Amino acid sequence: MAQPHTITHPLWTVVGEGAIGLLATAQLHQAGFPVQLHRRTVGPFDFVFQSAGQTQHISLHIAAKHPYSFILLPVKAYAVVDAVQQLLPLMAEDAQLVLSHNGMGTIEQVLPLLKPEQGLWFLSTSHGAFKPDHATVIHSGKGQSVLGALNQAALAQQQSVEETMQAALGPLVVMADIWPALWQKLAVNAVINPLTALHQCKNGELSNGKYNAAIELLIEEFVLVAKASGQDFSNDSIQSRVAQVIRQTADNYSSMQQDFAKGRRSELEYITGFLLKQAEQHQLQLPAHQAIYQLLLQKSPR
Numbered sequence: 001m002a003q004p005h006t007i008t009h010p011l012w013t014v015v016g017e018g019a020i021g022l023l024a025t026a027q028l029h030q031a032g033f034p035v036q037l038h039r040r041t042v043g044p045f046d047f048v049f050q051s052a053g054q055t056q057h058i059s060l061h062i063a064a065k066h067p068y069s070f071i072l073l074p075v076k077a078y079a080v081v082d083a084v085q086q087l088l089p090l091m092a093e094d095a096q097l098v099l100s101h102n103g104m105g106t107i108e109q110v111l112p113l114l115k116p117e118q119g120l121w122f123l124s125t126s127h128g129a130f131k132p133d134h135a136t137v138i139h140s141g142k143g144q145s146v147l148g149a150l151n152q153a154a155l156a157q158q159q160s161v162e163e164t165m166q167a168a169l170g171p172l173v174v175m176a177d178i179w180p181a182l183w184q185k186l187a188v189n190a191v192i193n194p195l196t197a198l199h200q201c202k203n204g205e206l207s208n209g210k211y212n213a214a215i216e217l218l219i220e221e222f223v224l225v226a227k228a229s230g231q232d233f234s235n236d237s238i239q240s241r242v243a244q245v246i247r248q249t250a251d252n253y254s255s256m257q258q259d260f261a262k263g264r265r266s267e268l269e270y271i272t273g274f275l276l277k278q279a280e281q282h283q284l285q286l287p288a289h290q291a292i293y294q295l296l297l298q299k300s301p302r
Ligand code: KPL
Pocket: 102, 188, 189, 192, 193, 203, 245, 249, 252, 253, 254, 255, 256
């Protein structure tokens, strides 16, 4: 008689306890993938997961099993390098590491820290999740994700990483070259996030005509610096993508609006700051991004 064969998935470690990390953890757990959490405090961790009207209590062990072979690192851009430095001694020689955050600039910082057999990936997601308290995560908007390998070593474990990320934050589009998708997401974040943070408004407010001129300028300058960095976008394609995200997330506060409202550090340096650094390298001026950057810097927590 044929034996039913069970697929065995490798153990994944999700780092931190941010909303996207807990969303991925909960969805992996539900789909039967082995998952552990790497948190600052040790001991078991229980949390409540709410999605599509269902509530589930999830009980997990805090990462006890080293070395880590498969890691999802969904922490804010400014926390990535420190987190990787702390993880390095715990990582297997051929570990696979998936970064996921808003903004750009971390990939260049992380690649040189890895060993030749350690794979690096980036996952960009439009899923919405938030934590009303430290042990509850609400899946507030069903989105999708884009995944891409960033070095040769990543290709050694392609199937396993893709399958797991599909279960964690799918539906998933796997891209042979993820850079255009990252730049497009950067465009959205470089327009919506700083404007909503500055004016302390919901994303939908930006479709009120009074922001049109600012949005157009930010997009024009974005297209210029993207082109100089090897990414060719038309003004129209970025305009319509930004307008679409404004419509789809009209009732949401952007992550940067929330960071400023709560006096937390924001990803400004990895969004507008990244664009300004690229512009400097190509001797370009971005007066609109520069102006909004300066205004937000003055409002940033010290
Ligand atoms: O990514 C976002 C954020 O808030 O950080 C959206 C909602 C897409 C707006 O930029």
